[in-house]
Amino acid sequence: MDKVKVFSPATIANVSCGFDTLGVALDDLGDEMTLTKRTDNQLVITSIQGADLPTDPDRNVVSWVIGKILKDINTGTGVDIEIKKGFKPGSGLGSSAASGAGAAFAVNELLGRPLKTNQLIAYAREGERLVSGAPIADNVSAALLGGFILVRSYEPLEVISLPVPDNLAVAVIHPQIEIQTAAARDILPDQISMSSAITQWANLGGLVSALYEGDLPLFGRSLRDVVVEPHRKKLIPGFDQLKEVVMDHHALGFGISGSGPSLFAFCEGMSKARELTQLMQQEYVHTGIEAKVYASVISKLGCRLID
Amino acid sequence: MDKVKVFSPATIANVSCGFDTLGVALDDLGDEMTLTKRTDNQLVITSIQGADLPTDPDRNVVSWVIGKILKDINTGTGVDIEIKKGFKPGSGLGSSAASGAGAAFAVNELLGRPLKTNQLIAYAREGERLVSGAPIADNVSAALLGGFILVRSYEPLEVISLPVPDNLAVAVIHPQIEIQTAAARDILPDQISMSSAITQWANLGGLVSALYEGDLPLFGRSLRDVVVEPHRKKLIPGFDQLKEVVMDHHALGFGISGSGPSLFAFCEGMSKARELTQLMQQEYVHTGIEAKVYASVISKLGCRLID
Ligand SMILES: Nc1ncnc2c1ncn2[C@@H]1O[C@H](COP(=O)(O)OP(=O)(O)OP(=O)(O)O)[C@@H](O)[C@H]1O
Ligand SMILES: Nc1ncnc2c1ncn2[C@@H]1O[C@H](COP(=O)(O)OP(=O)(O)OP(=O)(O)O)[C@@H](O)[C@H]1O
Numbered sequence: 001m002d003k004v005k006v007f008s009p010a011t012i013a014n015v016s017c018g019f020d021t022l023g024v025a026l027d028d029l030g031d032e033m034t035l036t037k038r039t040d041n042q043l044v045i046t047s048i049q050g051a052d053l054p055t056d057p058d059r060n061v062v063s064w065v066i067g068k069i070l071k072d073i074n075t076g077t078g079v080d081i082e083i084k085k086g087f088k089p090g091s092g093l094g095s096s097a098a099s100g101a102g103a104a105f106a107v108n109e110l111l112g113r114p115l116k117t118n119q120l121i122a123y124a125r126e127g128e129r130l131v132s133g134a135p136i137a138d139n140v141s142a143a144l145l146g147g148f149i150l151v152r153s154y155e156p157l158e159v160i161s162l163p164v165p166d167n168l169a170v171a172v173i174h175p176q177i178e179i180q181t182a183a184a185r186d187i188l189p190d191q192i193s194m195s196s197a198i199t200q201w202a203n204l205g206g207l208v209s210a211l212y213e214g215d216l217p218l219f220g221r222s223l224r225d226v227v228v229e230p231h232r233k234k235l236i237p238g239f240d241q242l243k244e245v246v247m248d249h250h251a252l253g254f255g256i257s258g259s260g261p262s263l264f265a266f267c268e269g270m271s272k273a274r275e276l277t278q279l280m281q282q283e284y285v286h287t288g289i290e291a292k293v294y295a296s297v298i299s300k301l302g303c304r305l306i307d
Numbered sequence: 308m309d310k311v312k313v314f315s316p317a318t319i320a321n322v323s324c325g326f327d328t329l330g331v332a333l334d335d336l337g338d339e340m341t342l343t344k345r346t347d348n349q350l351v352i353t354s355i356q357g358a359d360l361p362t363d364p365d366r367n368v369v370s371w372v373i374g375k376i377l378k379d380i381n382t383g384t385g386v387d388i389e390i391k392k393g394f395k396p397g398s399g400l401g402s403s404a405a406s407g408a409g410a411a412f413a414v415n416e417l418l419g420r421p422l423k424t425n426q427l428i429a430y431a432r433e434g435e436r437l438v439s440g441a442p443i444a445d446n447v448s449a450a451l452l453g454g455f456i457l458v459r460s461y462e463p464l465e466v467i468s469l470p471v472p473d474n475l476a477v478a479v480i481h482p483q484i485e486i487q488t489a490a491a492r493d494i495l496p497d498q499i500s501m502s503s504a505i506t507q508w509a510n511l512g513g514l515v516s517a518l519y520e521g522d523l524p525l526f527g528r529s530l531r532d533v534v535v536e537p538h539r540k541k542l543i544p545g546f547d548q549l550k551e552v553v554m555d556h557h558a559l560g561f562g563i564s565g566s567g568p569s570l571f572a573f574c575e576g577m578s579k580a581r582e583l584t585q586l587m588q589q590e591y592v593h594t595g596i597e598a599k600v601y602a603s604v605i606s607k608l609g610c611r612l613i614d
Contacts, residue, residue, distance in 0.1 A: 152513035206459035
């Protein structure tokens with residue numbers, strides 16, 4: 001193959017009680033990128049649409065990840081890279097992960113699939129290390145594997161794919177504000193109460209059970225975060241009002257995507273997801289802050305070839 | 308029916324990372340009790356074997372639970388109660404729960420099953436409240452439902468039954484020491500580190516996944532308790548040496564049953580369970596403390612009629 005075109009999904013990490021462990025890929029939101037073989041061995045970013053990102057190949061996650069793979073596989077391949085971002089970085093929806101995962105997936109397809117998925121995850125984590133300083137696994141794993149994933153352990157990394165219930169969808173609101181990573185990190189306590197920890201893991205157990213049982217009401221009851229949300233919601237104007245309005249309208253649960261500012265509301269069916277995006281957009285007007293909204297089904301699809 | 312004979316299993320609560328949430332019933336260890344209808348309305352404990360327990364009907368869990376049920380259903384039934392304890396109270400193996408759950412189950416069978424299982428759980432919890440002051444749900448739910456259970460929430464109570472992988476067994480050692488409930492409670496910190504909490508819920512997610520997948524190696528990797536065990540193992544002489552010997556001999560995992568002093572080692576197959584009980588008994592000689600050992604398969608059976 002001389003050319004590949006790839007879709008790489010947006011992802012929600014820190015799904016409720018699954019802080020730092022549970023992530024999920026979105027179907028209907030993500031990035032596209034096109035890789036075209038060059039006759040020389042250069043990596044060239046020929047176009048970036050949809051976000052203001054570095055074109056310097058040493059500073060863009062896409063080229064960084066591709067470069068690492070090409071170096072390790074030791075081919076002399078050069079690649080032209082076209083990037084079309086479907087959503088902005090700094091959203092809490094895994095922008096850098098979509099780029100890193102998509103890049104690994106795409107170059108692997110271009111080269112005839114020499115690498116396995118766990119290797120692609122490892123390279124995509126290097127992209128996360130480039131932009132955030134730490135090789136975080138949850139967004140990139142969800143993007144590459146699709147559906148729900150659970151990071152059971154680091155060192156060694158173990159990522160488990162979990163089932164996706166039929167008819168699950170999500171409504172997302174992305175307030176157009178910036179949350180400083182340091183602020184999101186520093187607002188979390190180092191110590192938490194034993195009782196809140198027990199509540200959290202009991203709910204995570206229930207959530208995983210619900211995914212296997214395809215039990216959306218149980219999934220909804222388990223979508224509770226008593227450890228992180230009480231702190232981080234203070235960084236996101238209008239959180240409580242949005243939560244109230246979506247829960248009043250039959251959302252399964254509501255929470256912060258990644259470290260925010262995007263917020264998610266799971267629900268049953270795409271039609272409900274669209275309704276909830278409208279409700280959230282309307283509700284958010286009172287904050288005076290702009291927001292983008294997205295609706296998506298949840299499926300088992302991750303990075304994939306498109307035409 | 309005028310007479311029922313019932314088996315009620317021993318149970319392990321606080322299974323590793325599932326502290327205060329995950330419990331499991333044993334197949335091959337438990338109590339037997341026989342209820343025989345009387346012509347009057349009295350509750351009489353006619354025999355107790357296997358443990359030194361109150362014969363006063365107001366102080367024995369079995370008669371307490373039966374009495375509450377008969378009062379609420381408003382029959383004038385009286386019952387003779389024979390109790391045969393298969394293991395001693397204060398073991399960490401749910402002795403009072405076996406009695407309370409078995410009592411509720413047995414009287415329900417005697418009366419033609421007017422009550423549903425969730426109601427039996429509620430009555431059995433009252434037995435726990437009698438002996439420990441709190442209506443703990445995990446041991447009694449595991450005893451009544453069988454297999455693995457997860458208490459997702461209290462208020463309202465939600466108990467989830469989880470699958471049992473084929474060929475799962477457990478070896479148990481019960482050091483003949485007494486652990487004061489207050490000591491076991493006070494040794495736990497009120498606050499834990501965020502990082503240990505994350506490790507704990509990530510492992511619980513992995514454990515629940517493993518049960519659905521029937522994946523014993525994943526089950527084993529997830530059987531880690533980084534929150535409670537480091538503290539409570541100090542109350543149980545020989546803990547570290549026992550853990551080392553069973554893990555060297557292919558146990559899936561090792562931990563404290565309930566609040567101890569009994570310890571469990573999950574493994575594959577009854578033959579391995581018996582081998583591990585022998586190894587643990589041998590290893591424990593060096594402590595100078597007597598210990599009983601038990602081997603059991605894990606199945607989906609809970610309280611049941613026997614002949
Ligand atoms: N291809 C790329 N896609 C996205 N971000 C990139 C890319 N290359 C470099 N970056 C840089 O990475 C940073 C974005 O990372 P950041 O972690 O803030 O966003 P994010 O991935 O959307 O975060 P989150 O984890 O909250 O979803 C920006 O500084 C951006 O310039
Ligand atoms: N039928 C009964 N079976 C067991 N214990 C009983 C019964 N009736 C009353 N008791 C009293 O309950 C207490 C036993 O409860 P305890 O919680 O210490 O043991 P346990 O149920 O084995 O505990 P664990 O939760 O650690 O497994 C003892 O004081 C005992 O006398």
